[in-house]
Amino acid sequence: MSHAPFPYEPFELHGKQLQEAVLRYASNPVYLDNEEWENDDNPYRRQLRPQVVEHLDFDRVPARSEILEYTSLAAQRILTSIYEADLVFLPDSGLKGKYEDFKNFYSPTNRALGEAVRPALERFAFGFLDQEVETSGKWTAESLEAYLASLDANLPGGATLAEKAIRSSSDPERAARMWLIQFAPDFLSEASPMIRNVLGHYGEAQSEWFKIVIDEYGYGVHDTKHSRLYEQTMQSVGLKSDLHHYWQYYLNSSLLVNNYFHYLGKNHELFFRYVGALYYTEATLVDFCRRAVSLLTDVFGDTADVRYFTEHVHIDQHHGRMALDNLIRPLVAEHGEQIIPEIVRGIEEYRVIQDIADDDFATQIAWMDAGPEYKKLHAPVWEAISSGRVTPPVAHIVEPNGELSNTHCHDGDELCHIVSGTMKFVSGFDSYQILEAGEGTVIQRNRLHGAIIESEECVYQIHSVGDYKSCLS
The missing domain is CATH 2.60.120.10 (Jelly Rolls)
Incomplete structure (x- = not known):
């Protein structure tokens, strides 16, 4: 009997096999076209347009100049559905009349087909970052500290293109509602991508990360859970707050931002990249939330419930320090300087994606205004x-x-x-x-x-x- 090892071949889908597998996934009844603009309290319904998907080529890596094209929008919509099959969603009004959709979304077939095409779709969706971010060279603990200091992540920044677009819009209330809709995929299931990284066993850093998650979930008190606060923000300005009610209004880049964190959390070989992205997000979120409070108050007056953002102003000052002092520094000390390029890459990739989303939203508002x-x-x-x-x-x-x-x-x-x-x-x-x-x-x-x-x-x-x-x- 031969004891020679069986040759290992990584699993990859390409060409016609990939195209057929993606189409098979997107043909699930819950992914077919809608007859209404909005999904009414049904978190399983997401319009993936399979009649068009069958003609798309996902077997390549688009350049940055191409990532707002339709194939990328289709990829981001599909990835959102694949990632969220790991999360538990139940309609606010209960499952009556939606139980078949619930079973179709969480079925073994849907999850297996999604996982089969996920690596190829992630390569398509995020591969452009390989050309956008370079972290080569010799990194040390000292150079990492210098790099982090150079980011000035904790200092106040100017208004983003998106914020300027809202303030200068011919219809600021409409623009602000469109802006709040773009955050819904993330904020209504807040910290869900992050939770992927607190599972397992990796020492004290695991407990420190879990403290951040606990904060996001309001220490188990539902009314202080961040996603609950965001529901109330949406409701206060006349928007519905059920999950993916506004699926058809999510921009390509908005899904890109949300999916990036699922991508890092789902693929644990990118763990240290997530650590970097987490630090930068938490460190910069405080100033963003201050500006959001000002923006929403200026546009809607006192009717806007801004507690979601004021809560982050208080908490995320602490989270930024926790991510640096209790995650980044201890992990580098324990696992060596070899992980530093990945930490830096997570920061830089997220900054690239932020810039794309900012410009995309501002351009969409200009397009809406210029109708x-x-x-x-x-x-x-x-x-x-x-x-x-x-x-x-x-x-x-x-x-x-x-x-x-x-x-x-x-x-x-x-x-x-x-x-x-x-x-x-x-x-x-x-x-x-x-x-x-x-x-x-x-x-x-x-x-x-x-x-x-x-x-x-x-x-x-x-x-x-x-x-x-x-x-x-």
């Missing part, structure tokens, strides 16, 4: 097409009353032209234009949007113009 202007642009762009001066690819579509195009984006600019009927074109939460026959709108690349038909029938065309400005010359 009437993009509608006016239809005329000159349509003239260029109808005259034959430009001949872009075109899709001819006929849809009945009530047909809902679940939210998505395009990789290039498009012109929507209404031949007959009426369409409600939606560019974000509470943001829309009514398009009648002969009208239309320019759809900006990478911008989240959807539509619903409001006439008995609507005939329209989608022209893939690439860059709409090329039609104006």
Whole structure:
């Protein structure tokens, strides 16, 4: 009998196998398109648009310039669903009428299919960070301390692009609600990614990390649990607070931020990267929350319940110190300087992702505010097409009353032209234009949007113009 070891081959899905496996996962009944814009107290329903997923290529690593394209949005939506199958979600109103969805979401098949495609989707979703962050060279405990000091993470910072976009918006209340919606995937299940890292056995640091988790969960008192406070913030400004009620309004980059921490927590070989990201998050959150209190109060007045943010101002000053003194420094002392590049990488990757999300949100608000202007642009762009001066690819579509195009984006600019009927074109939460026959709108690349038909029938065309400005010359 031979005792030669069986050759080990890592599990990887590529090509057609990967495409078929992703489609099989996304075809679960709970992931099919919705007939309404919002999910009503059903945390298992998430629109993954499997009819489009089957045409997408996840077997590559996009560049940073590509990560706001539709394939990345699809990947982030799918990853959110895969990660959250590890978490327990129950509807506020109970499981009556939703028990089949509950079983479908947590079924062994759904979880197994999700885990099979997860490594490939993570490579697709986060692989660009390999090109964005470099932590080579000799790192020592001393150079780590110098690097952390250089971040000035505890000092007040200026307003972000997102915050400026809200304050300067033509509809600040709408913009602020859209902003609060973007945090819901994280804040309504707060600390869930973090809990992945307090399981196991790794000494005193484990107990120190658990103290941070306990704080996030309000020391077992439900009304002081951070996610409960965020529910009340949303409710105070007229938003629903049931989980993923606003799934269709989550931006690509908002899911990227939330999924990044699940990615680090799910893959324990990235444990030290999470330690770095945790420190930076906790250290900078205090100033962010101060600005959030000011912003929400300025926009909504005293009606905004800002306790979620004031609570973090008090607690996270302590958490930042805990992450540095009780996690980073002891772990480096125990496990050596070899882990420092990973700690630094977690910080730097999170900073890159923050910048992407900040710019993406500000751009979306500008797109929402400029809805009437993009509608006016239809005329000159349509003239260029109808005259034959430009001949872009075109899709001819006929849809009945009530047909809902679940939210998505395009990789290039498009012109929507209404031949007959009426369409409600939606560019974000509470943001829309009514398009009648002969009208239309320019759809900006990478911008989240959807539509619903409001006439008995609507005939329209989608022209893939690439860059709409090329039609104006």
